[in-house]
Amino acid sequence: MTRLIAALLILANAVPALALPRGVPAPDRYDGTWSVEIITDAGTCDRAYRYPVRIEHGVARFIGTAFTIQGSVAGNGSVRGSISNGTATANVRGRLARDGSGAGTWVASGALDCRGHWNAERRG
Secondary structure, three states, X not given: OHHHHHHHHHHHHHOOOOOXXXXXXXXXXXXXXXXXXXXXXXXXXXXXEEEEEEXXXXXXXXXXXXXXXXXXXXXXXXXXXXXXXXXXXXXXXXXXXXXXXXXXXXXXXXXXXXXXXXXXXXXX
């Protein structure tokens, strides 16, 4: 279970952001596949994970089926969103940069009480 929550946190941290109003297209400058590393700074979650996340038209999705991601990347690279699986939810904040890097923080609630930081690199 701790691995699942950690994975959720990584995904949420690397990709989600401020939700855009309906009908407003997000800038595509952050689109692509990102490798997201999530690191636990406090709590009982596993120490670190790395997962792929795909951003398409500013909307983030996990490459796989284990998690639900809600959020998007704003035009300025601001990331804010959540990742969930069952009763575990991770809220993510941070920023992606045009140079293909990103960083931020995450906080889990629900089944586990953990928090940490994340780093991201564009892979394609």
